Amino acid sequence: MNTQYTRTAKSLHWLMAVMFFGLLALGFYMHDLPLSPEKLKLYSWHKWAGVTVFLLVWLRLFWRITHRPPALPASMPKLMQLAAHAGHLALYLLMIAIPLSGWLMSSAKGFQTVWFGVLPIPDLLDKNKELGALLAEVHETLNLVFIAVIVGHIGAALKHHFIDKDDILTRMLPGHSSEK
Amino acid sequence: MKRIALTAVFFLATLVAALPAQATEYTQLQADKSAINFTYKQMGVAVEGKFKRFASQLSFDPAKPATAKATFDVELASVDTGAPEGDDEVAGKPWFNTKVFPSARFVSTGVKPLGGNKYEVAGQLSIKGKTQDVVVPATFTAQGKSGVFDGSFTIRRADFSIGEGSWAKFDIVANDVVIKFHITTNSK
Numbered sequence: 010m011n012t013q014y015t016r017t018a019k020s021l022h023w024l025m026a027v028m029f030f031g032l033l034a035l036g037f038y039m040h041d042l043p044l045s046p047e048k049l050k051l052y053s054w055h056k057w058a059g060v061t062v063f064l065l066v067w068l069r070l071f072w073r074i075t076h077r078p079p080a081l082p083a084s085m086p087k088l089m090q091l092a093a094h095a096g097h098l099a100l101y102l103l104m105i106a107i108p109l110s111g112w113l114m115s116s117a118k119g120f121q122t123v124w125f126g127v128l129p130i131p132d133l134l135d136k137n138k139e140l141g142a143l144l145a146e147v148h149e150t151l152n153l154v155f156i157a158v159i160v161g162h163i164g165a166a167l168k169h170h171f172i173d174k175d176d177i178l179t180r181m182l183p184g185h186s187s188e189k
Numbered sequence: 190m191k192r193i194a195l196t197a198v199f200f201l202a203t204l205v206a207a208l209p210a211q212a213t214e215y216t217q218l219q220a221d222k223s224a225i226n227f228t229y230k231q232m233g234v235a236v237e238g239k240f241k242r243f244a245s246q247l248s249f250d251p252a253k254p255a256t257a258k259a260t261f262d263v264e265l266a267s268v269d270t271g272a273p274e275g276d277d278e279v280a281g282k283p284w285f286n287t288k289v290f291p292s293a294r295f296v297s298t299g300v301k302p303l304g305g306n307k308y309e310v311a312g313q314l315s316i317k318g319k320t321q322d323v324v325v326p327a328t329f330t331a332q333g334k335s336g337v338f339d340g341s342f343t344i345r346r347a348d349f350s351i352g353e354g355s356w357a358k359f360d361i362v363a364n365d366v367v368i369k370f371h372i373t374t375n376s377k
Contacts, residue, residue, distance in 0.1 A: 044274050044275065044278045045355060046355050046356055046358070046360075046361040046362070049231060049232065049361050049362075050232065050361055053231075053232040053234075118272070119236065119237065119271045119272070120231075120234060120236060120271070120272070121234050121235065122234070123232070123233040123234045126232050126233035126234075127233065136271075
């Protein structure tokens with residue numbers, strides 16, 4: 010039985026983790042900047058990276074469905090196992106909902122997303138100021154929830170490693186991959 | 190006698206009816222049925238904006254296009270850039286500097302018929318103290334009492350120092366700005 014995540018699953022996990030930290034930091038930073046060429050540039054970068062993670066999450070979801078992850082330790086109480094699954098489900102839902110809300114917000118605000126300045130992503134909504142403002146709230150709120158779930162995710166991983174002393178953390182770390 | 194009188198009345202009536210049709214001169218801007226929009230590119234993204242207030246003195250007689258004249262004054266502070274934050278920004282000094290240069294002005298210097306309903310309007314466009322010659326292609330459509338002009342032309346913002354300082358480079362906001370107009374006029 011596999012005790013490790015596959016190399017692909019690990020790569021996607023850590024690549025996206027780094028991108029989420031960058032996107033979150035950039036998102037909160039650029040939001041409060043006064044209008045400047047820098048600000049417009051950062052918004053474009055944020056949107057390009059957002060489209061990228063939105064594509065990556067579907068790839069990751071496909072991989073997750075076709076590659077069963079290692080089972081949780083039998084020593085874990087049923088309720089905790091359930092909580093772990095619920096947490097991971099929430100992370101997947103947020104990884105889809107957050108870029109989607111950003112895409113919808115950009116459409117409603119009348120600023121189309123052009124991926125890397127080259128590939129135009131279709132607008133999902135017509136321009137609508139009120140809806141744009143509402144979707145900005147949605148995008149921000151979802152991200153605050155995302156941060157809370159990520160904190161829980163990291164906290165749980167550390168608890169497993171340092172308190173329970175099981176392999177929950179190490180099986181996602183690079184270098185022990187079982188994938189041939 | 191009666192027949193002659195009737196004929197005379199008929200003739201006169203025809204003449205009166207034909208008169209305005211012969212000399213229809215469109216002079217009254219219908220601001221609520223007119224629009225001046227523009228499109229600019231921001232890091233490859235086309236963004237649409239518009240000017241909400243503008244005035245015009247014009248006279249256009251389709252039968253005598255060579256004598257046509259048009260002056261447009263666009264209130265630059267009425268700009269809608271598509272983003273509220275942008276509206277305040279472009280009113281400022283690096284962009285329109287509306288405190289010193291409140292309006293943009295277009296004055297026609299000549300109208301050339303291109304056949305059909307197509308015309309070419311040459312004129313001078315002044316924005317922010319800088320004047321450039323522009324050639325504006327336009328189509329004219331008579332709709333009952335109204336005459337409608339449609340067209341678009343491209344200006345380069347740098348020609349008018351629109352977007353100075355940190356905005357002067359074109360990597361974020363492109364140089365080309367497409368101005369699109371839909372002008373409805375009435376005859377008197």
